Amino acid sequence: MLSKSEIRDILRDGQGLIKYIGMSGHDGLLKKDMEKKFNEITGFCENILKVVKNLDRTKEIVFLECSCGKSYLSFVLNYIFTVELGVKAFFVGVDTNRDLIQKCDETRSILGFSNMVFQHARTIDFETDRTVDVVLALHACDTATDEAIARGIKLDAKHIMVVPCCQGQVRSQIKKRHLLSGITQFGLLRYKFANILTDALRSQFLLGSGYFVELFEIVSPKQSPKNILISARKIKNKNKRNLEEYYELSNMFNTSFGLHNLLFEHRMNGSLVNMS
Numbered sequence: 679m680l681s682k683s684e685i686r687d688i689l690r691d692g693q694g695l696i697k698y699i700g701m702s703g704h705d706g707l708l709k710k711d712m713e714k715k716f717n718e719i720t721g722f723c724e725n726i727l728k729v730v731k732n733l734d735r736t737k738e739i740v741f742l743e744c745s746c747g748k749s750y751l752s753f754v755l756n757y758i759f760t761v762e763l764g765v766k767a768f769f770v771g772v773d774t775n776r777d778l779i780q781k782c783d784e785t786r787s788i789l790g791f792s793n794m795v796f797q798h799a800r801t802i803d804f805e806t807d808r809t810v811d812v813v814l815a816l817h818a819c820d821t822a823t824d825e826a827i828a829r830g831i832k833l834d835a836k837h838i839m840v841v842p843c844c845q846g847q848v849r850s851q852i853k854k855r856h857l858l859s860g861i862t863q864f865g866l867l868r869y870k871f872a873n874i875l876t877d878a879l880r881s882q883f884l885l886g887s888g889y890f891v892e893l894f895e896i897v898s899p900k901q902s903p904k905n906i907l908i909s910a911r912k913i914k915n916k917n918k919r920n921l922e923e924y925y926e927l928s929n930m931f932n933t934s935f936g937l938h939n940l941l942f943e944h945r946m947n948g949s950l951v952n953m954s
């Protein structure tokens with residue numbers, strides 16, 4: 679498919695797309711304060727395109743972008759698919775910020791993208807009759823990333839691809855009372871360790887839910903510290919052994935993790951993820 683630099687070139691020549699989505703000024707040049715986001719978006723897109731390559735492209739591919747904000751990612755993907763590659767796709771964006779959802783609707787109608795809808799909702803409460811192929815989340819705040827993962831599992835999405843934002847929930851839980859408290863007693867190390875532990879818990883949870891999981895860097899850490907992509911592909915219904923690893927890891931640090939809690943809610947609702 680396309681490399682990051684090819685995606686960048688397409689967007690820079692892209693008939694005003696980046697202007698309409700608010701990433702460039704009237705001169706058509708990328709805004710200074712948008713460079714980091716632009717790099718993250720193009721790095722994420724490159725990985726999404728690799729995944730899409732293996733999907734059945736004779737059918738419409740349905741994307742759900744959780745915590746979409748201004749939906750830069752979906753607008754860019756839609757442009758690349760429909761205008762550049764001729765791939766049939768449908769996009770659903772969900773966010774708790776009503777003003778941003780309204781802004782997305784306005785941008786969608788300016789661009790004439792009729793294959794996009796935006797919904798004001800919390801990710802975990804989002805419902806759809808559509809078969810969602812790919813669940814995406816870019817920098818969904820803290821546990822909103824976990825909602826995207828849980829929603830993706832519940833929707834039985836073929837791919838769940840999340841680039842997490844902050845990992846505050848675990849950070850506040852791992853100060854002491856575990857074997858590595860000699861590390862986590864120091865604020866800076868606890869911060870770094872919580873990031874790793876949180877993304878390991880997310881990855882183990884996905885493995886345990888029947889997904890094959892890989893982690894990538896979408897941009898260099900010098901460009902953005904929030905650069906880890908957890909990319910999961912559904913391969914089977916569940917994987918008991920790996921779910922045990924998720925629990926072992928969680929118990930090792932006495933964490934009450936977001937996904938754990940979301941899973942419990944799912945069990946109450948009789949979801950796909952069954953722990954027994």
Ligand SMILES: C[S@@+](CC[C@H](N)C(=O)[O-])C[C@H]1O[C@@H](n2cnc3c(N)ncnc32)[C@H](O)[C@@H]1O
Nearest residue numbers: 745746747773774775800801816817818819822
């Ligand atoms: C840091 S912004 C990222 C926006 C966008 N993905 C981007 O990269 O530009 C995080 C977004 O998550 C939304 N959000 C926070 N919690 C959410 C939840 N539980 N469900 C849906 N959206 C949520 C916020 O309203 C905000 O727009």
